[in-house]
Amino acid sequence: MKKIRVCIYSLTGCEGCSLKLINTLMEYSELANIIDIHGHLIDSDDVIECDIAFIDGAIATEHDLSLVREIREKSRIVVALGSCANFLGVIAIANHVSIEKSVYSVYGRPLYIKLENIYMPVDRVIRVDYYIPGCPPIEEEIYTFITSIIIGKSFSLPDSPVCHECKALGLPCMLKKGKPCLGFITRSGCNALCIRYGMSCWGCRGVVDEHSIEKTITTFKEHGISLKDLRDLIEIYLLNTPLGKTLARKEVQNHEHTHT
Amino acid sequence: MNIHIHNIPRIEGHLSLYIELDEQLRKCNSVTAKAVEGPRFFEILLCHRKYYEVPLISSRICGVCGYAHTICAAKAVENAMDIEVSENTTYLRELALKLNTIESHILHAIVFMLPDYYGEKYSIIKSIKFEHSIRDLLYLKSIAGKILKVIFGDRVHARNIIPGGIVHLDNSVYGQAKDLANEMVKNLSAINEILYNFSKLVNNTKYYMPSYDSNFVALKNSYYKYFINGDISINNAFAISPREYKKYFIESSVSYSTSKKILLLGNETFMVGALSRINININNLCKEARELLTQIEIEIPSTNPFLIPMAQLIEIYDSVLKVYELIDKVKLVSEYNRIKPRDGEGYAAIEAPRGLLYYHVKLNREGTIDLIDIVTPTTQNIADMERCIKYSINHLLSSVRKTEMKNIVNIIKDLSETIVRSYDPCISCAVHIVLLKNNG
Numbered sequence: 001m002k003k004i005r006v007c008i009y010s011l012t013g014c015e016g017c018s019l020k021l022i023n024t025l026m027e028y029s030e031l032a033n034i035i036d037i038h039g040h041l042i043d044s045d046d047v048i049e050c051d052i053a054f055i056d057g058a059i060a061t062e063h064d065l066s067l068v069r070e071i072r073e074k075s076r077i078v079v080a081l082g083s084c085a086n087f088l089g090v091i092a093i094a095n096h097v098s099i100e101k102s103v104y105s106v107y108g109r110p111l112y113i114k115l116e117n118i119y120m121p122v123d124r125v126i127r128v129d130y131y132i133p134g135c136p137p138i139e140e141e142i143y144t145f146i147t148s149i150i151i152g153k154s155f156s157l158p159d160s161p162v163c164h165e166c167k168a169l170g171l172p173c174m175l176k177k178g179k180p181c182l183g184f185i186t187r188s189g190c191n192a193l194c195i196r197y198g199m200s201c202w203g204c205r206g207v208v209d210e211h212s213i214e215k216t217i218t219t220f221k222e223h224g225i226s227l228k229d230l231r232d233l234i235e236i237y238l239l240n241t242p243l244g245k246t247l248a249r250k251e252v253q254n255h256e257h258t259h260t
Numbered sequence: 261m262n263i264h265i266h267n268i269p270r271i272e273g274h275l276s277l278y279i280e281l282d283e284q285l286r287k288c289n290s291v292t293a294k295a296v297e298g299p300r301f302f303e304i305l306l307c308h309r310k311y312y313e314v315p316l317i318s319s320r321i322c323g324v325c326g327y328a329h330t331i332c333a334a335k336a337v338e339n340a341m342d343i344e345v346s347e348n349t350t351y352l353r354e355l356a357l358k359l360n361t362i363e364s365h366i367l368h369a370i371v372f373m374l375p376d377y378y379g380e381k382y383s384i385i386k387s388i389k390f391e392h393s394i395r396d397l398l399y400l401k402s403i404a405g406k407i408l409k410v411i412f413g414d415r416v417h418a419r420n421i422i423p424g425g426i427v428h429l430d431n432s433v434y435g436q437a438k439d440l441a442n443e444m445v446k447n448l449s450a451i452n453e454i455l456y457n458f459s460k461l462v463n464n465t466k467y468y469m470p471s472y473d474s475n476f477v478a479l480k481n482s483y484y485k486y487f488i489n490g491d492i493s494i495n496n497a498f499a500i501s502p503r504e505y506k507k508y509f510i511e512s513s514v515s516y517s518t519s520k521k522i523l524l525l526g527n528e529t530f531m532v533g534a535l536s537r538i539n540i541n542i543n544n545l546c547k548e549a550r551e552l553l554t555q556i557e558i559e560i561p562s563t564n565p566f567l568i569p570m571a572q573l574i575e576i577y578d579s580v581l582k583v584y585e586l587i588d589k590v591k592l593v594s595e596y597n598r599i600k601p602r603d604g605e606g607y608a609a610i611e612a613p614r615g616l617l618y619y620h621v622k623l624n625r626e627g628t629i630d631l632i633d634i635v636t637p638t639t640q641n642i643a644d645m646e647r648c649i650k651y652s653i654n655h656l657l658s659s660v661r662k663t664e665m666k667n668i669v670n671i672i673k674d675l676s677e678t679i680v681r682s683y684d685p686c687i688s689c690a691v692h693i694v695l696l697k698n699n700g
Contacts, residue, residue, distance in 0.1 A: 012298040014688045015272055016323020016416045019367070023405065023415070026398055041371070044269045060298025090320045093305045094298070119298065135320060136416045197412075197419035198428035199316065236305070236317060 004150060005050040008039030009071055011064040012091065012119070013057025015041070016136045017082035021054055024142045031146060052077045052149060058084045058091045059120040072126040077149065080122045081142075083135040083204050083237055087121050090135070092239035094119045121240065130155060135204035135237065138190055158189045161208050162201050165192040174200040175219070180229040185216055185243070203237045213246050261285065265673055268680055270372040272324050273297055273687020277676055279653065285668060288653040291646045293680070295687045303632055311337045311601065311627040312422050318619075318634070319417040322689045324367065326417045327360035327408070328612030329634075331488070336619035337423040340606025341627075346595050349425045350488060355586045356412055356421065357487035357610065358579040359404045362444075363415065364613035365534065365572040366401040368684045370394060370454075373569045376678045377461050396450035400580070403447075407440045407583070411592065425596035434592050441584045451577050452552070458570045459556040469652055474563040474644055475530035478537040479611050483544045484586065486537075486578070487611040493540045494524065496561065502609035505618050509640070521643045522635060529644035531563050532615025532637050533684060534571035539563075549578035565648055565682040572684075601627025612637055614684050636689035645683045649676050 006025075008018045018041055025031050038048060047067065053075035059065050072078055083089030095118045122128055132145055141157075148155040162183035166173065169192055174181035181200035183192070187208045194201055220230045231247050238244040263279040274296045280289045302321055306314055315333040319326035331353050338345060374394070405415035410433045412426075413419030420428045479490035480499050491499035492508075500508055510526035524530045539561035542550065553560065553574055558567055603625045609618045615637030622631040653672055664671060 010274070012300065014320060014323040014326075016320075016326065019323050020416060022371075023402070027402060040267070040269055040274075041272075042270070043375070045267045058298075060300075061296070063296060064298070090302075090305060090317070091300055093301050097301060097304050116298075136323065136414070193413060194419055196428070199419055232309070236313075 003036040004034055004052065005036045005038070005048075006146075007048065007050040007053045007071075007075065008037070008041065009047070009053060009055050009067065010040055011055065011057030011067065011085070011122075012060035013082070013084045015056065017056035017085070017134075018054070020136045020139060021081065021142055024139045024146075027139065028143055031143075034150065035146075047071055047074055049074045050076070052079060052146070054079045054081045055085050055122050056081045058088050059122065059125060060091070060094070060116060062116065065116060065125060068122055068126050077129045078122075078126065079130045079132060079145070080128045081132050082137055083133055083206070085122045086131050086133045087206055087238075088119060088240035089204065089237050091119055092237075092244065093235070096239065131157065133157070133187065133205045134190065138193075141189055157187060159208055160188050162186045162188045162190065162192050162195070162205075164188055165190070166195055169196070171195050175223040175225070178224060180220070180225050180233045182233060182238075184219060200233075202233060207238065207241050207243055213243055216243060217247075263669060263672060263676075265677060267296065268677055270375065271681055271685050271687070272322075273685070273690070275680065275685060275687050277649070277680065279649070279672065279676060281653075281657075281672075285665075286657055288650050288657065291650040291653070291676070293642055293646050293685075295690055297687055303634070306632045307629055309629050311341070311599070311623055311629065314621070314629060314632070315421060315423065316417070316419070321634070321636075322686060323416055324364050324686060325360060325612045325614065325617075325689070327356050327412075327421075328487075328610060328617050330418045330421050331357060332608050332610045332612070332617045332619045333621075334421055334423045335488075335608035335610065336606045336621045337623070338606065339608055340604035340621055340623050341423070341599060341602055342604065343424055343597055343599065345425055345597070348591055348593070349595050350485065351586055351590045352411075352426055352429075352592075353421065354485055354488045355583060355590060356408065356418065357612075358583050358586070359408045361487065361613040362404040362576050362579050362583075363401050363408075365576050366397050366404075368613075369458075369569040369572045369576075370397050370401075372681055372684075376681060377457065393450035393453040396447045397454065397576075400444055400447045400450070400576075403440050403444050404583075407437050410436055410440075422596070424599050425594070427594045427596050429592040429594045431592045437592075438587050441587045444580045445584050448577060448580055451573050452555075455552065455556055455570060455573050458573065459558070462558070462564075462566050462570065469564055469566055469655070472564055472648055472651055474648070475524055475528055476536035476539045476561065476563055477524070477530050477532050477616060477640070478540045479609060479616065481537075481541050481544055481611070483546075484582065484589075486541065486544060486582070489610075492609055492616065494530075496540045502607040502618065505607070505609065505635070506620075509635070511635075522640045523643060529647045530640065531565075531644050531683075532640050533568060534575050534613075534615075535562065535565075535568045536615065537611060538571045538574060545574070545578045546581050548581060549574050552577055565645075565679055568682045568684060599627070601625070603627075614638060614641075614686055614689075616640065636686070638685045638687065638690040641683050641685065642690065645680060645685065648683075649679050652679060 047070045080086050182203040183201035186203040187205040234244045261281045265277040276294045278292045315330040318333040319330040408415045480493040481490040493499040509522045618635040620633040
């Protein structure tokens with residue numbers, strides 16, 4: 001059997017997703033026999049022809065931009081891996097501060113690298129075939145994705161919210177405790193990992209499609225949680241989603257005001 | 261003549277190297293390392309956040325050492341609020357740092373570094389037929405990850421470590437964690453074989469690095485608190501508290517990079533990381549690890565960067581044995597001090613896998629962050645790395661054999677890349693930041 005060539009590319013980000021992918025390939029050793037893997041963390045940064053290209057991080061620099069275009073040309077399947085590549089995640093904050101002003105106040109001079117005017121998720125520039133969100137993504141989901149591609153089965157993300165997983169596991173509801181939680185709008189698939197460990201859901205897997213902005217606001221109100229708490233929570237991962245753009249922008253601009 | 265190495269592979273993040281040589285190729289004039297990633301503005305994201313969110317957000321600065329960021333942030337907040345955590349919490353955090361370090365060191369020493377020693381074509385996870393010892397070490401890494409996952413929720417980012425303690429610990433996984441720790445000990449012998457191969461390599465590199473002198477900095481720690489507590493020791497000569505860090509370590513921004521540089525007293529480069537830690541804390545290693553150090557005949561203290569991967573392997577050895585001991589000492593029971601939000605200023609320093617990590621936070625009365633300042637290991641190492649590369653290129657040029665002269669550019673490239681990789685830089689950590697300073 002011809003080996004499947006998998007490439008891992010990292011844009012601006014923490015590379016935690018690349019490591020998750022590498023961990024997955026090491027964990028499921030049966031994959032190592034059929035996969036031929038390349039990338040920055042393994043051999044080199046050269047973009048080569050491949051079957052599956054995983055991209056983590058967001059497009060922030062000119063180099064990131066030209067890199068994704070080259071990746072698209074040379075890869076059969078392109079996968080956006082992790083929250084930053086999917087919808088900017090924690091990097092979205094960059095679009096809400098005046099980059100030049102901040103950089104100047106800190107470094108005392110402009111940056112030598114050319115930054116894009118705004119940071120972008122991968123699909124703003126190229127066509128993305130599959131999305132695997134999460135900060136970081138779940139190993140089991142990466143595994144399911146790779147095996148689906150290998151055996152020619154279709155792969156799709158769950159379209160129910162984390163709430164359903166909480167209920168199935170019998171976990172106490174954070175909202176009912178009065179704690180800001182985004183589990184009711186966040187895509188499931190993590191088996192409510194954060195809630196199992198005492199956190200509330202911050203929405204790192206992105207928003208499931210059908211939920212409207214009004215519904216989110218009403219749900220928080222119903223549980224006696226303030227709009228400010230909702231905004232604060234959305235600011236972590238979801239700034240670059242329609243929800244974040246509607247709700248959080250003003251808040252972040254205020255931050256910038258007091259601190260630059 | 262200029263040599264440019266773009267985007268060095270097999271390091272965490274994106275770094276390019278610019279080397280300037282004179283026309284006759286007799287001297288290296290300058291070496292500059294440039295981080296080529298966009299800044300990620302974590303300080304802005306963290307400002308105005310509630311004190312309890314900070315450890316979990318700052319974890320996202322780094323995919324390799326997220327645990328170190330979480331724990332250091334929690335400690336800085338605790339320091340600001342005058343909170344003492346229990347001995348059990350301290351041991352559990354130490355356990356987390358050890359496991360995180362085992363994962364990070366194996367990634368660096370085996371996946372990133374080994375190809376330098378075995379030649380370019382050799383890549384670890386490309387082939388399932390790797391040698392037993394390498395396979396055993398990768399297995400060890402995977403077990404360390406499993407222990408992190410069962411106790412703290414995930415192997416990359418902790419979910420339950422917060423200011424004041426650790427929550428949602430589940431005593432029913434204790435047996436599983438203990439079995440896994442036991443399994444790690446069984447696979448330890450792999451380290452001896454790899455260390456032996458590394459030491460052969462270091463003998464070969466004496467040609468490039470006869471003596472490189474630098475300063476070394478790490479926490480002065482104790483036997484069980486190897487990563488988590490201690491004052492900051494400089495050259496094992498004297499130690500300062502984390503609060504005094506900025507008096508001794510002075511930051512300068514450089515025009516060419518998104519990462520900043522830190523110099524000791526504003527003018528001297530220094531090294532942080534596994535080798536510095538061993539230099540300073542050799543007596544706090546367990547007996548078996550010290551014996552291993554004697555067997556491979558490396559002289560301590562040293563600041564030869566080629567020894568860093570070996571120091572990491574010694575630390576893996578030490579950490580695995582101590583994880584086994586620590587599991588016996590800890591209880592997996594949630595312990596958490598209820599916190600009443602208050603204002604304050606806090607400092608913390610811990611040993612991340614790659615070296616000293618420093619956090620400084622200012623909280624207001626609501627317990628939200630007004631200012632946060634983070635100094636990562638790589639920010640501290642980068643100036644030393646540049647100086648070391650310049651030193652070794654100059655040494656090479658002064659002693660190069662005529663036959664090698666034809667190929668000198670490639671030799672310089674290989675040498676420089678290997679030195680960069682030895683320092684184990686983490687560029688994601690180094691460029692997380694635009695620092696919002698109160699220049700008062």
